[in-house]
Amino acid sequence: MPIPPGDPAVGRSLLRDDVYRRLRDAIVDGTFVPGEQLKDGDLAEWLGVSRTPVREALLRLGGSGLVVALPGRSTRVSTIDPEAVRDARDVIAAMHELAVRQTTGRLGADDLDRMREANRRFAEAVTAGDLAAALDADEAMHGIPIAALGNHAVTAVLDQFDPLVRRAERLRFSTAGHTSVELHTQLIEKIAAGDAQGAGRVAFDIWHTLRIEDGQSTSTG
CATH class of the missing domain: 1.20.120.530 (GntR ligand-binding domain-like)
Known part of the structure; x- marks a missing residue:
C-alpha cells in the first residue's frame, strides 16, 4: 500500500474518532482507491498512532461498507457496489x-x-x-x-x-x-x-x- 507523501498534519495524540475520520476521508476522496490493501502498521505509522485505533477505525469503516476485511488475510478498500x-x-x-x-x-x-x-x-x-x-x-x-x-x-x-x-x-x-x-x-x-x-x-x-x-x-x- 503506497503511503501518501507529506505530513498528514495531525498530532500523535489522536482520538479514535480522529483516526476514523482521517481514514474515512482518505477513502472518500480517492487517496486510497477501490481494491487497495490497507495495512494497519503502515496506516499507524502514517498517522503517528498505535495500531489499536487504526484497527478500530477499520472495523467501523467495514460497517459503513468502505472496506472489506478478509479474516486472517487482508483489509481492502471496497469497490463501488x-x-x-x-x-x-x-x-x-x-x-x-x-x-x-x-x-x-x-x-x-x-x-x-x-x-x-x-x-x-x-x-x-x-x-x-x-x-x-x-x-x-x-x-x-x-x-x-x-x-x-x-x-x-x-x-x-x-x-x-x-x-x-x-x-x-x-x-x-x-x-x-x-x-x-x-x-x-x-x-x-x-x-x-x-x-x-x-x-x-x-x-x-x-x-x-x-x-x-x-x-x-x-x-x-
Whole structure:
C-alpha cells in the first residue's frame, strides 16, 4: 500500500474518532482507491498512532461498507457496489427529509442566509468543475437542518451511510449540477415560507439526483 507523501498534519495524540475520520476521508476522496490493501502498521505509522485505533477505525469503516476485511488475510478498500449505494442514498434521503420537515419554522434568518451562501458556493464550484469544493458546500448546506434537528440517531445513521454515497459522487462526478442548485434554492425558499411538507419533498428529491445504475452512477450534485 503506497503511503501518501507529506505530513498528514495531525498530532500523535489522536482520538479514535480522529483516526476514523482521517481514514474515512482518505477513502472518500480517492487517496486510497477501490481494491487497495490497507495495512494497519503502515496506516499507524502514517498517522503517528498505535495500531489499536487504526484497527478500530477499520472495523467501523467495514460497517459503513468502505472496506472489506478478509479474516486472517487482508483489509481492502471496497469497490463501488451500486445496490449498496442506492440503499444508502435512500436512507440518507429519508433522514434529510425528516430533518427538513421538523426544522421548518425553527430555522432562523441566519440559518437560511448560511444555506443560501453555501448554495452560492456550490453553484460556483459546479460551474468551475471543482468537485471537492462542490461537495464541501453541499454538505455544509444540508448540515444546517441536521444540526438544528439535534437528533443523535439521525446523525449516527448519516455518519454511517453518507461516506458511501459521497465516494460514489466523487468517483462518478458530473458537472451537470445546476439541477441541484435549483433544487437547493427551492428547498431554502420553501423552508423560509414555512412549507414543511413541500420542503421535505424537495429535500428527498435532491438526494435522488444521484442516479445509480449497475456499473455507473451519475451525480448532478
